[in-house]
Amino acid sequence: MPTSSAQCAQTVLDVVPAVMRVLRAEMRRHRAPALTVPQFRALVWIEGQPGTSVSQVAEHVGLTRPSASVLVEALVRRRLVTRRPHPTDRRRVTLDLTAGGLAVVQASRERTLAFLAERLGALSDAQRAQVTEALIGLRQSVLAPADES
């Protein structure tokens, strides 16, 4: 009995937001206080793209450039991010995480991973293998045409 695209889409739209809500609630419970979701997303982006710019942060986090500039300013003030001149293009800035910023991101990720691993312990090895394989396929298809970077 094959699964139609419509049926599968229904399941994806049902499960993915539900799991996301649980993840968000878990992260909220543990994240550094007074760190907003966009701020946290900016930290994760900078972690993955060291030396990135304000414009790239704006695009990835989904803000205008002025708002991203203000957000970055707040992260710099809190010693989570460094903002230095770009070596060749003097219009740009070079953003990187401080040791403190990296610690915030990594601690949050590790706590969320531990939480997830505990919940996934309820599944069998075979089920976890199936979930892992299926999610990789899901990612390939859903993110297919336009990847962000």
Add this chain to the structure above:
Amino acid sequence: MPTSSAQCAQTVLDVVPAVMRVLRAEMRRHRAPALTVPQFRALVWIEGQPGTSVSQVAEHVGLTRPSASVLVEALVRRRLVTRRPHPTDRRRVTLDLTAGGLAVVQASRERTLAFLAERLGALSDAQRAQVTEALIGLRQSVLAPADES
């Protein structure tokens, strides 16, 4: 080769937020203008829980009661929600979607489903069956202890 809980958690934390970003971007592209994410989530909640209260909206959407009251007031002003007295408890209000509110929610969901179905068309029937089955298992384990309602 079994998959450890840690490996599986890593994949979940990688794929679920990525898929969610795509879904959100798609919904943003199509949603009624000037309808915020919390407003939309409230509409979806009221759709699934007809006759729900302001307090329940607050809890589900993640707002305080005063903020939920203001949000509901905005939805009522826009003729997307009706707010009537509760039949037995005169402190409470009874919230329901208008035909317009229902149309907004359903149109958004159908467009997102169509978008997803198109992307999932890149998978084989067998892969879609695997994704569907795996997501159901994922939901059961991740949402295990505390379901929201």
Add this chain to the structure above:
DNA sequence: TATTGTTATACTCTATAACTATA
């Protein structure tokens, strides 16, 4: 002339506090 980033201003959303009405 286009691009990167910042500042100034106004608006929206949300929380806290205080209140009313009902159970």
Add this chain to the structure above:
DNA sequence: TATAGTTATAGAGTATAACAATA
């Protein structure tokens, strides 16, 4: 006394507009 909901006020976040500096 506790609960459901509202209103008033203030604070945080974001967008638009305007600007400065560099390519």
